[in-house]
Amino acid sequence: MxxxxxxxxxxxxxxxxxxxxxxxxxxxxxxxxxxxxxxxxxxxxxxxxxxxxxxxxxxxxxxxxxxxxxxxxxxxxxxxxxxxxxxxxxxxxxxxxxxxxxxxxxxxxxxxxxxxxxxxxxxxxxxxxxxxxxxxxxxxxxxxxxxxxxxxxxxxxxxxxxxxxxxxxxxxxxxxVQSLPYRDAAEFWGVSDDPRLAAMLHAIVGGTPAYRDEFVLGDRPTSAEDFDGWVVRTVLDRRTSLFREGRYLLAEESDIRDPALYHSVLSAVAEGNNTWGGIAGHIGYKSSDIAHPLNVLEGCGLLVKEKDAFRSGRTRYRIAEPLITFYQAIMRPEWTDLGLGLGEEVWRRSRQRFLSKVMGPHFETLCREYALRYGREHFGEGGIGEIAAGTVADPAAKTQIDVDVAVLGPAYPGEPRTIRSLGEAKWDKVMGLRHLERLRRARDLLSAKGYDTSGTALACYSGAGFDGDLRAEARKDPAVLLVDLPMLYGQA
CATH class of the missing domain: 3.40.50.300 (P-loop containing nucleotide triphosphate hydrolases)
Known part of the structure; x- marks a missing residue:
């Protein structure tokens, strides 16, 4: 060696x-x-x-x-x-x-x-x-x-x-060579002792090592309270290399001939339009006309196509690079004012948008990575075949239940598919019994469809915590798993 x-x-x-x-x-x-x-x-x-x-x-x-x-x-x-x-x-x-x-x-x-x-x-x-x-x-x-x-x-x-x-x-x-896993990225940036800061920072720079030193000259947020100031003085500051990086990542791809179209596709996904039809509708194209840009962005590694865990044939798209999501959701609509050096003003009016359009979806991604890398001890014996978001139809209520973190066992021919865990993730909401009941309902519906749910863990992932009733229920029911930020980052 x-x-x-x-x-x-x-x-x-x-x-x-x-x-x-x-x-x-x-x-x-x-x-x-x-x-x-x-x-x-x-x-x-x-x-x-x-x-x-x-x-x-x-x-x-x-x-x-x-x-x-x-x-x-x-x-x-x-x-x-x-x-x-x-x-x-x-x-x-x-x-x-x-x-x-x-x-x-x-x-x-x-x-x-x-x-x-x-x-x-x-x-x-x-x-x-x-x-x-x-x-x-x-x-x-x-x-x-x-x-x-x-x-x-x-x-x-x-x-x-x-x-x-x-x-x-x-x-x-x-x-x-992949991005650093989110826990390693927190250690790399020196924020592993502050899980809330680590999660918010990861929603912008992800696990890309170059952004720490080459792009912000080693400027790191010192605490969660310093996060807003760090955003203004780095990623929203027109003098830093990080400021234009979200644009350059797309411009550097040689297969992209019409950057405006590709920016529009990425913007649609950043806005939450993550299905084929949703993307097409957002940019005003026919569904048949966006096959090429979607394929190119997927081939470049900028978009990831993920299957719905429970609906065959349905896929969702996710932007692979967090900085591009941040650029499309926060910076691109405000590019004129940012170019004038008004980063602080832009951030004041965009921070809530960051929480809903960037942080919320990114937290769900972190929770799926937690389940993949660190959650096996919670899900019983047996391998993991797939981790994805999924949609469960509820005919009686004429609605559907969105499952943010579905952990499925390997698919063996002739055997019912095992569901290791069903999870819901909320970044800025204190979770309660109603979130758990929704997961229980999804479990029962999937059991009726032939899935093996006998050992399914019901996981609530929260960046804001859990109320007393949910904590009491978790103490009584071993199938209930509560994952807060310290647990997500290995501190509990």
Whole structure:
């Protein structure tokens, strides 16, 4: 094992995966792919990997093929100590030299932002595949290079190993660098001792590591009381990098040709219109006309499509990056005044909107993540097959019951689906018996439909607490689970 540098927060699993790949004892070349949304720390990890193991790192930029070949040759020259850049004739020539670098030991050879190279030469994956095969096990393993390609363009990176792509079946490592889990993000920002502040902060910056230092220069809210001031002096301040980040995240995606349409789609979702028809109606399009933008945003990793837990064929869309939700719901409608430096005034009139349009839905997402990562001890034995929101029809009342956190067991053919838990989440409301009774009603309706609810936990998630009657009922009924903010953040 290669010790992880002390300045890398968390990422133990990712570091172990990268170093195991880069130091593997196999005699032949090995190939791996690293991907993930922007700002998650992929480049940071890979640069540290190259430094720790004496490897080669090259970060591509947008440019022509000739220019990129020249830059690649100059980077290789710096790595080998040559006083002049290598004048490669083409990429095959460059890769032949590239693979010859490691001689007596495994060495990571890293190409970051690989999609830029593919854009300049779409045949590059085929050339790379041929060069890997020439040095693979079937040809006697003539190179012990550990080649890693990396990129943030998820729509491009997702196709590199898919279907009939040239490099399919060649990768020994496929690592997706995700955002930090919400508890780790709270620790990273130094707010883990204040769960309310941690949850509100996560609703804006999520688990994206880059936002803490590079984008706000290390400015962190000191308490829940300082949260409003922090929002005004950072994300709503036109002088900070974070101010325009919500716009840039969309602009950086190469597959997006009409930004106005995509902003409108994201705005619709941020407003709570999370179904196909709701999005279409909000932006004034026919449902058939929004298939392409939805697919593109999903492919870019900016939108997530989630199935309804109990209604087959119904899906909801959720914005994957909290900062985009904040931008669409709070900043975009007020862009003129924000551009004039009126952030404090904008926040005063937008704070309630933040609680309803941003914080409420985000809290539900946090509760589903809690159930996934930390809630298994509450749900009895057996695995988890799915965690999602769901809708339960109540024919007698001619209404439907929304379940914010439905935890289902694995689906086995011929067996009733087990429901581990049904949960309701409220950020700013004290929860009482009526919320519990709604969950009990949903449980009974689902039992009548053939689900196994014999061990279903009924979970109330609240950011504001629970009244005395609900707490008393939880003490009497072991099936009732109350999750407040301290429990959500592992403090209870």
């Amino acid at each position: 290669v010790a992880k540098p002390g300045h890398i927060f968390d990422r133990d699993w990712e570091w172990e995966a990268l170093t195991s790949f880069a130091t593997g004892a196999q005699a032949e070349v090995a190939f791996g792919v690293v991907s993930g949304r922007r700002r998650q720390g992929k480049t940071f990890l890979l640069k540290n990997l190259a430094e720790a193991l004496g490897g080669f790192y090259f970060e591509a930029t947008e440019g022509t093929e000739i220019e990129l070949l020249r830059l690649f040759g100059m980077a290789l020259a710096r790595h080998t100590g040559s006083p002049v850049g290598y004048p490669f004739a083409d990429w095959r020539d460059a890769l032949t030299f590239f693979f010859s670098l490691p001689r007596d030991r495994p060495m990571p050879l890293i190409i970051d932002e690989f999609p830029y190279l593919m854009k300049a030469n779409p045949a590059l994956p085929s050339i790379l595949k041929q060069e890997i095969d020439l040095r693979g096990r079937t040809h006697g393993g003539t190179s012990n290079a550990r080649v890693l390609i990396c990129g943030s363009a998820l729509s491009v990176m997702g196709k590199i190993l898919a279907g009939q792509a040239p490099l399919r079946g060649r990768a020994r490592l496929e690592l997706v």
